Amino acid sequence: DHTHLKKALVFTNSRTDAEETILEMRRMAAKRGERDVFHVHHGSISAMLREETEAALRQGPGPAVAAATLTLELGIDLGELERVLQLGAPYSCASFVQRLGRSGRRGDAASEMIFVTPEEEDEEAQLPARMPWTLLRAIAVIELYVREKWVEPLNVRQLPVGLLYHQTMSILKSMGEAEPEDLKEAVLSLPSFRGIDPADYDAFMEYMIGMGHIETMEEGTVLIGLAGEKIVNNFRFYAVFKDDEEHVVYNGTEEIGSITTVPPPGYCFTLAGKLWKIEEVDTRHKAVYVKSSRGKVDTLWLGAGGDVHTRIMAKIREVLGSTALYPYLAPSAAARLERARRLAKESGLLTSEVLPAGGDSMFILPWAGSRQFRTLERLLKNNLKGRLGLRSIVPMEPYYMVVAGRTDAETLQEEIIA
Incomplete structure (x- = not known):
């Protein structure tokens, strides 16, 4: 509804989310008998289709709706947009600033962005999984930039x-x-x-x-x-950089985009926000020929999300522990935050980095950024697993880990600190 009959840009954190968002919008428009004004913009879309998307947003009265990844964060003139939405939450303040800058270009209009953070609350889930991490990350990113004017510092490797x-x-x-x-x-x-x-x-x-x-x-x-x-x-x-072998996807003679995972003929997948069925795979020329299809949809990208800075994780912890109200939250989001705060306080989530999880399992909440989280994961798997008798280590980067083994929470925390 926020994008209906408007010129709108929907930012996502993955190509999969961009594809699925536009595919669903197309289905809704078809049920309403409305014309197709939807586009997808990411690195696997052909240059011609990306340029069509940019022109649709930049020229004419609209409506036009595009879902994009970081490819439309900066550097391309898109004119005046009526809506900018973020599906989920940016992984960094720097990304938030760039995406926010796509709005508010009409005279002295203020920049504004609508965050959509769909998260189902499962009261039967494990303790940390009951936290609305995407909502919390959205609040943390907004507060750090809007209130504190903080963005991630440039990271220059000293020993590359x-x-x-x-x-x-x-x-x-x-x-x-x-x-x-x-x-x-x-x-x-x-x-x-x-x-x-x-x-x-x-x-x-x-x-x-x-x-x-x-x-x-x-x-x-x-x-x-x-x-x-x-x-x-x-x-x-x-x-220099990792190079995934790509196959170009063609509908007849029109180039749609490219994929790195090549399924067999007969397989259906989504690209450019439409469903395609593979007719032929030309391995020699690295080409995939498709035709339009309907039915079940799969996407062919498995990439993980971006890195989260330690400052953002610290802000999430601060948000959970405070009683501050955020006027930009919708009533349902404010209620969800309040329930999360109550659960965090009652469970001791904010006061101990290692918590018993029942049986021989424990939760580890390092409240650290992605890089530090991965360092801790390697420490556990390579240095402490055998010594402490850990039989499983399941990371949920960058929020928490679930570990199981013969040790207890107090000993595990002491070993990590040591």
Whole structure:
């Protein structure tokens, strides 16, 4: 209803959500006998269809509705929009700022965004799962930016070892054979590596030689070793970033977009907010030919969400522990928050990082960002699992983990802190 007969942009946190949102809107419009004014915009949509989406939002009186991921956060002029919605909550304040900036462009109009955070409350679920995490993240992001003007600081890696390997091998490949000091000077003179100590680079080179990626000649020069040749001679090495093999999807001669998971002929999936049935897969030319279909829908993207900063998790904890009222919440959201606060207080969720969960299970709530959460997960799996007799560790990043084993909550918390 917020987008009905309007020029509207719906931000989602995944391609799957964008696809499913527009597919459902198309179905509703068809039942009403209304025309198709719906579009999808994300990185797997063809350039032609993305440009059509941008033009529909930028030109004419509307209506036009598009669901998009971060591809429409910035850099593209979309003109004046009547509605900007967020399905779920952004993972970062930086993303929230960019998405909020898509509204309020008409003269002195204020920027506004409607958050839609559908979360079912299951009273039979485990304690942490009963928390409305998406709603809480939405409140935290809004409060941090609107009240405190905070956004995530730029994170510059001090020791980008992966990039260091890539550039060392690339430069050595271009030199053919080099004096170790000449190679070191060529690599460490690059801006990304100015913080790397020369002694650390020497240790890095010794490791590379030991692994056979670099070979030392009798004259003292170095060149790429046999193990290294297998890597640098692969065309994917020069892309730097992970490169998923994509197949282009065609409806007749029209390019719709691309997919990385290729199902067999007869399979139905959604792309560009429409249902397609696979007619043929051309593996040699990496092409998939489809026709329009109806029925059950699947999406072919399994990507996880974005990283959440520790400051956002700390704000979520603060929101749960306070009695502050937020005037921008709908009555149902305010009531949901109040129930979550009451449950958090009664259960001790805010006062202890490790809580008994019944039987030999425990909840761990680190109240830390995604990166710190993953570090703790590795600590448990690689260092503490055997020593503490943990038989299972189930992460629900970045909110909580469920662990089970022979240890107790107090001992587990002491071991984590130590």
